[in-house]
Structures are given as C-alpha cells and as structure tokens.
Amino acid sequence: MADQQTLETWQQRIDVSPFQRWLGLRVTDVDEGRMCIALPWKEELVSNPNPPTVHGGILASVIDLLGLYSVLTTGSVSIATVDLRVDYHRPAGTGDMTAEATIIKLGSKVSTAETKVFDGNGKLLASGRGVYLMAG
Amino acid sequence: MADQQTLETWQQRIDVSPFQRWLGLRVTDVDEGRMCIALPWKEELVSNPNPPTVHGGILASVIDLLGLYSVLTTGSVSIATVDLRVDYHRPAGTGDMTAEATIIKLGSKVSTAETKVFDGNGKLLASGRGVYLMAG
Amino acid sequence: MADQQTLETWQQRIDVSPFQRWLGLRVTDVDEGRMCIALPWKEELVSNPNPPTVHGGILASVIDLLGLYSVLTTGSVSIATVDLRVDYHRPAGTGDMTAEATIIKLGSKVSTAETKVFDGNGKLLASGRGVYLMAG
Amino acid sequence: MADQQTLETWQQRIDVSPFQRWLGLRVTDVDEGRMCIALPWKEELVSNPNPPTVHGGILASVIDLLGLYSVLTTGSVSIATVDLRVDYHRPAGTGDMTAEATIIKLGSKVSTAETKVFDGNGKLLASGRGVYLMAG
Numbered sequence: 001m002a003d004q005q006t007l008e009t010w011q012q013r014i015d016v017s018p019f020q021r022w023l024g025l026r027v028t029d030v031d032e033g034r035m036c037i038a039l040p041w042k043e044e045l046v047s048n049p050n051p052p053t054v055h056g057g058i059l060a061s062v063i064d065l066l067g068l069y070s071v072l073t074t075g076s077v078s079i080a081t082v083d084l085r086v087d088y089h090r091p092a093g094t095g096d097m098t099a100e101a102t103i104i105k106l107g108s109k110v111s112t113a114e115t116k117v118f119d120g121n122g123k124l125l126a127s128g129r130g131v132y133l134m135a136g
Numbered sequence: 137m138a139d140q141q142t143l144e145t146w147q148q149r150i151d152v153s154p155f156q157r158w159l160g161l162r163v164t165d166v167d168e169g170r171m172c173i174a175l176p177w178k179e180e181l182v183s184n185p186n187p188p189t190v191h192g193g194i195l196a197s198v199i200d201l202l203g204l205y206s207v208l209t210t211g212s213v214s215i216a217t218v219d220l221r222v223d224y225h226r227p228a229g230t231g232d233m234t235a236e237a238t239i240i241k242l243g244s245k246v247s248t249a250e251t252k253v254f255d256g257n258g259k260l261l262a263s264g265r266g267v268y269l270m271a272g
Numbered sequence: 273m274a275d276q277q278t279l280e281t282w283q284q285r286i287d288v289s290p291f292q293r294w295l296g297l298r299v300t301d302v303d304e305g306r307m308c309i310a311l312p313w314k315e316e317l318v319s320n321p322n323p324p325t326v327h328g329g330i331l332a333s334v335i336d337l338l339g340l341y342s343v344l345t346t347g348s349v350s351i352a353t354v355d356l357r358v359d360y361h362r363p364a365g366t367g368d369m370t371a372e373a374t375i376i377k378l379g380s381k382v383s384t385a386e387t388k389v390f391d392g393n394g395k396l397l398a399s400g401r402g403v404y405l406m407a408g
Numbered sequence: 409m410a411d412q413q414t415l416e417t418w419q420q421r422i423d424v425s426p427f428q429r430w431l432g433l434r435v436t437d438v439d440e441g442r443m444c445i446a447l448p449w450k451e452e453l454v455s456n457p458n459p460p461t462v463h464g465g466i467l468a469s470v471i472d473l474l475g476l477y478s479v480l481t482t483g484s485v486s487i488a489t490v491d492l493r494v495d496y497h498r499p500a501g502t503g504d505m506t507a508e509a510t511i512i513k514l515g516s517k518v519s520t521a522e523t524k525v526f527d528g529n530g531k532l533l534a535s536g537r538g539v540y541l542m543a544g
Contacts, residue, residue, distance in 0.1 A: 018182045019191040046154045047201075055155040056217045057197020064192045065183075080227070081192045082490065082518055083264075083539055085357045086220040087384050087401065089377040104399060105361040109541055110490055110518075112359050127376060128219075129359065129401075131491055131539070133517055218354065218382055219403055221493050223520050223537065225513040240535060241497040245405055246354055246382075248495050263512060265495065265537075267355055267403070269381055290454045291463040318426040319473075327427040328489045329469020336464045337455075353464045355536075356494040363488070400491075 002030040010035065010069065020065060023058070033103040035070045037062070039117075040096050054092035059117050059126040060084060062099050067113030067130035070101035078132040082110060086128035095120045109134055138166040146171065146205065156201060159194070169239040171205045173198070175253075176232050190228035195253050195262040196220065198235050203249030203266035206237035214268040218246060222264035231256045245270055274302040282307065282341065292337060295330070305375040307342045309334070311389075312368050326364035331389050331398040332356060334371050339385030339402035342373035350404040354382060358400035367392045381406055410438040418443065418477065428473060431466070441511040443478045445470070447525075448504050462500035467525050467534040468492060470507050475521030475538035478509035486540040490518060494536035503528045517542055 011027045014020050014037075029036040039062060047055035064084050071078050101115040111134055116127040147163045150156050150173075165172040175198060183191035200220050207214050237251040247270055252263040283299045286292050286309075301308040311334060319327035336356050343350050373387040383406055388399040419435045422428050422445075437444040447470060455463035472492050479486050509523040519542055524535040 017184060017191065018180050019194065020183075022180050044154050044158050047156075048153060055153065055197065056200045056220065057193060058155065060196035060200060060220055060222070061191065061193020064196060081224050083224065083520075084192065084196055084220075084222040085401075085493070086196070087376065087403065088217050088219065089379070089384065091216070104359065105396060107361070112361065112491075124377060129357070131359065219384075221357065221537070223512065223539065225515070225520065240495065241532060243497070248355075248497065260513060265493075267495065289456060289463065290452050291466065292455075294452050316426050316430050319428075320425060327425065327469065328472045328492065329465065330427065332468035332472060332492055332494070333463065333465020336468060352499070353496050355496060356464065356468055356492075358468070358492040360489050360491065 006030055014069065019061070023061065028098070030073055033070060033074055033106070034101065035066055035073055036098065036100045037066060038096060038098050041094050052094050054097070056086070056088055059088065059092065060086045060128070062117055063115040063126065063128040064130050066099050066101035066115045068132055070103055070113045070115075071106065071111045071132050074103070074106055076106060076111065077135040078111060079135045080133045082131040082133050084128065084130045086126055088126050089124050092119060092125045097125065104129065107134065142166055149208075150201075150205065155197070159197065164234070166209055169206060169210055169242070170237065171202055171209055172234065172236045173202060174232060174234050177230050188230050190233070192222070192224055195224070195228065196222045196264070198253055199251040199262065199264040200266050202235050202237035202251045204268055206239055206249045207242065207247045207268050210239070210242055212242060212247065213271040214247060215271045216269045218267040218269050220264065220266045222262055224262050225260050228255060228261045233261065240265065243270065278302055285344075286341065291333070295333065300370070302345055305342060305346055305378070306373065307338055307345055308370065308372045309338060310368060310370050313366050324366050326369070328358070328360055331360065331364065332358045332400070334389055335387040335398065335400040336402050338371050338373035338387045340404055342375055342385045343378065343383045343404050346375070346378055348378060348383065349407040350383060351407045352405045354403040354405050356400065356402045358398055360398050361396050364391065364397045369397065376401065379406065414438055421480075422473075422477065427469070431469065436506070438481055441478060441482055441514070442509065443474055443481055444506065444508045445474060446504060446506050449502050460502050462505070464494070464496055467496070467500065468494045468536070470525055471523040471534065471536040472538050474507050474509040474523045476540055478511055478521045479514065479519045479540050482511070482514055484514060484519065485543040486519060487543045488541045490539040490541050492536065492538045494534055496534050497532050500527060500533045505533065512537065515542065
C-alpha cells in the first residue's frame with residue numbers, strides 16, 4: 001500500500017488535466033507498474049437516463065488515462081496514446097466505481113497496459129488496453 | 137444534406153444524455169447510416185495543459201457515441217456498445233472539431249461503425265470503430 | 273491438471289479444423305474457462321526469414337481460436353468470433369511456443385476471452401482478446 | 409493499375425515469407441499507399457468443416473500483412489506490427505477471396521492501415537486495422 005505522500009504526488013499529476021479534474025478521480029493505490037483509482041458517480045457521467053448508466057466514453061477515458069499512469073509509475077516517459085481498446089461487460093449503473101491498471105509489457109518504443117473498471121460490489125464493468133508511445 | 141427538422145430530432149436524441157449535453161455536441165448532418173457532428177472546444181476537454189491537447193477519452197467518447205447514432209439512423213435498434221477501438225493520429229490542439237460516422241456492417245446480432253474526428257482544417261485527429269449489440 | 277481423457281476430447285475438437293491441424297496444436301491443459309496449448313515451431317510459420325520470426329497472423333490465429341475454446345470449456349456455445357485484438361510484444365523466434373486462454377467475461381450475448389502466447393522461456397510474445405457471439 | 413514489373417517486384421517481397429507463400433497470395437494491384445491481393449481458397453484454410461468456413465486466423469493474417477505492405481509501398485520502412493484489430497462481418501465460405509489495404513495515417517513513429525477482405529461477389533467478409541512501428 002502506497003504511503004500518503006506518494007498518493008498525493010500522483011493525485012497532483014492526475015489533476016494537472018482539466019478533464020481528469022472534472023472526472024473527479026481519486027488515486028487510492030500506486031505501485032511500480034500499477035495504479036488504482038476511485039471514480040465517484042455524478043449525473044453528468046450518464047449516457048441513457050432511464051435507467052441511468054455511465055457513458056461508455058467515461059469508462060474509455062478511465063481505461064486510457066489509468067493505463068498511461070501505470071506506465072508512468074515505472075519512471076518511463078510516455079508522450080501519447082497510440083491506440084485504445086475497450087470491452088464493455090455490464091451496464092454501469094449509479095454508484096461509485098473503482099479501476100486498476102497494470103502493465104502488460106513495458107517496452108522501449110511502445111508499452112501496453114490493461115485496465116479494469118469495477119462497480120462498488122467488485123463486478124467488472126469494462127476492461128481494456130492502451131498502447132502508449134514511449135519518449136526518447 | 138438533412139433538413140432542419142431531421143437535425144433537430146437527432147439533436148434531441150443526443151441531448152437525452154447528460155454527458156453528451158456536457159460535451160456540447162451539435163448534429164450537423166444525418167443520412168441513413170451516417171451522422172456528422174461538431175464538437176466545440178472548451179478547456180474542460182483538455183488532457184495536458186502545456187500545450188493544451190484534447191483528452192484521448194473525449195475523442196474515444198465521440199467515436200463510441202457517433203458510431204452508435206449512425207447505426208440508429210437506419211431504424212435499427214442497438215442497446216449497447218460491445219467494444220470500442222480508437223487510433224490516435226495527431227495531438228488535438230485547441231479549436232473546434234468535427235466528426236463523421238459511417239456504418240461498416242449493419243448486422244442482425246452486432247453492427248460495426250467507423251468514426252473519424254477532424255480538426256478545423258480537416259486534419260484527421262483520431263479514428264476508430266465501435267461494435268454495437270443489436271436489440272431483438 | 274486435466275486427465276488424459278479430457279485432453280484427448282478437446283484435442284479431437286481442435287483437430288476438426290484443417291487449419292488447426294496444419295498448425296499442429298497440442299492441448300496441454302483444460303479447466304472450466306481455461307485452455308492451454310503447445311504450438312510446435314515449423315518453417316512454414318515464418319514471416320521474415322532473416323532472422324526467422326513467426327508470422328503475426330499465426331499468433332493472431334492462436335489468440336482467436338484458443339479464446340473461443342476457453343469459452344467452449346464452460347459448456348456454453350459460441351458460433352462466431354465478433355472481433356479480435358492482438359498486441360505484439362516481442363519478435364517470436366524459432367522454437368516451440370505455448371499459449372493460455374482465460375475468460376474475461378462469459379455473457380449470454382457475447383463473451384470475451386484473453387489469450388497469452390509465450391516462447392519456450394516463458395517470455396510473453398503476444399497477447400490479445402477475442403469477442404465471441406454466443407448461440408441461442 | 410500497376411504494371412507487370414511492379415506487381416512482380418511486390419510479389420517477390422511477399423513470397424520472401426514462408427507463411428505468405430503457403431497462403432498462396434497473388435498481388436493484383438499496387439499504388440502508393442495501397443495494395444490489393446487475391447487469396448485462393450484451399451481446404452487447409454478451413455476452420456469448421458460443416459459447412460466449410462475460412463478460419464478467422466487466416467483473415468487476420470491477411471489484414472496484418474496487407475496493411476504492412478500498403479505502408480511499405482510509400483517507401484517508408486516498418487519493422488513490426490504493434491497491434492492488430494479484426495472485425496468479422498460474415499462467414500467466409502469456399503471460394504477465392506480478395507483484399508485491399510489502404511493507409512489511414514502514415515506517421516514517423518507508427519502508421520495505421522486498414523484492410524478489407526471480400527468474397528468473390530464483392531461481399532465484405534472481414535476488415536480491420538494494423539498499427540505498424542516505423543524504423544529510424
């Protein structure tokens with residue numbers, strides 16, 4: 001479990017992005033090659049209101065960004081997402097969500113990370129992979 | 137070119153979603169199997185602020201939702217995105233964007249649509265595909 | 273570890289396919305929701321001969337088919353691959369390979385499985401996911 | 409339409425690969441950023457024999473390799489496939505197939521190409537994209 005200082009450092013890096021601040025992400029754990037966040041529910045995340053389900057683009061956003069941050073935890077520098085693939089497993093209803101990203105392959109040219117998004121009961125809502133272009 | 141009545145009908149369907157309202161999408165053209173939108177720039181879309189680039193999750197959101205709407209223009213009903221694939225081609229700077237979705241294959245079980253996102257000069261920023269589960 | 277009878281049953285199912293026979297796959301372990309195979313190297317698998325590396329299409333084939341069989345081990349019936357995503361992590365040189373598939377989500381309409389392909393030293397060569405259309 | 413000399417040059421490059429020779433691909437047209445091939449049917453391509461359908465891995469192989477060659481037609485050098493995405497649209501029965509690849513984005517770090525595979529009646533069987541790592 002990461003200490004409070006480490007969590008705050010990564011929280012600040014995530015909050016550099018206006019969209020990520022808007023999402024309201026909270027870093028809950030960080031290791032080398034792994035990051036976990038909490039994503040609080042709010043109505044503006046909703047796709048179809050009857051019944052309210054979280055928009056697929058929100059889940060895709062989390063998978064894109066958390067995969068990138070899991071790569072950054074290694075000290076490697078990535079400058080861009082090459083591509084993103086998202087599988088939607090269940091409708092995401094109201095309620096806070098969590099997500100965990102791990103690295104599949106850390107490379108010198110590109111790296112691949114996998115992220116899973118869960119509901120409050122630990123049910124898998126969506127998962128997917130990003131490929132990230134490495135700097136240098 | 138779709139008439140004003142048709143554009144307003146689809147605009148209302150898109151604006152049913154709180155997240156899609158937040159994005160500020162404007163329907164600019166609709167045909168059977170094809171939809172075009174404008175996406176106005178705003179600071180909350182930004183990923184990294186120096187220099188400001190649009191978050192990959194925003195582009196993924198547009199590709200997810202516009203592909204779905206292009207399927208809906210055929211009168212077919214889709215109830216969910218199965219999966220989404222996004223390729224990021226260039227950094228998306230400040231400035232309004234446009235997007236166009238067309239159907240690759242309309243099926244009875246699943247349908248596939250492709251969406252391209254452009255900057256104000258018509259440069260391709262991102263493109264990708266969604267697979268949508270058909271109802272019934 | 274599956275017993276010999278179970279392995280032979282699944283081997284026969286895999287060998288129903290002429291292309292899968294040509295690949296020379298050998299089932300090495302089976303559980304509910306999981307299958308492992310060995311893929312012997314042969315020259316006809318080669319993409320570029322200097323130095324010889326296994327063709328990306330061969331690795332994609334293994335990821336497609338083994339994901340499907342991992343779904344079939346549950347007793348569920350799938351009739352087709354909806355789509356396939358493959359990440360190539362390292363060049364696959366000469367030498368026998370192994371692969372393992374597990375289920376990400378078993379669904380009533382579609383299921384998602386993930387497959388990893390390794391070289392003889394357990395290095396990850398390629399990995400990816402298939403989405404499979406469920407029957408009935 | 410490419411002249412005979414150009415077709416033969418690209419045919420020889422494709423036939424450098426033992427697996428591509430085994431597939432029996434024939435180059436039918438080449439432009440800068442575009443390549444077309446014919447893929448003759450043979451029984452060893454078959455997945456399920458009743459009724460015989462071409463294995464998804466074969467279609468994935470064609471999409472992987474033809475996208476790469478479409479990139480090479482520009483004079484740019486690519487050294488590896490980063491990842492591959494394939495959508496399966498219809499069962500591919502017996503009969504020769506054709507395929508066409510075009511470039512979505514030629515980049516300095518990575519390039520993206522899209523390939524479509526058709527049956528003898530011009531029906532779309534499968535389509536997809538490869539991302540290719542550029543050399544230098």
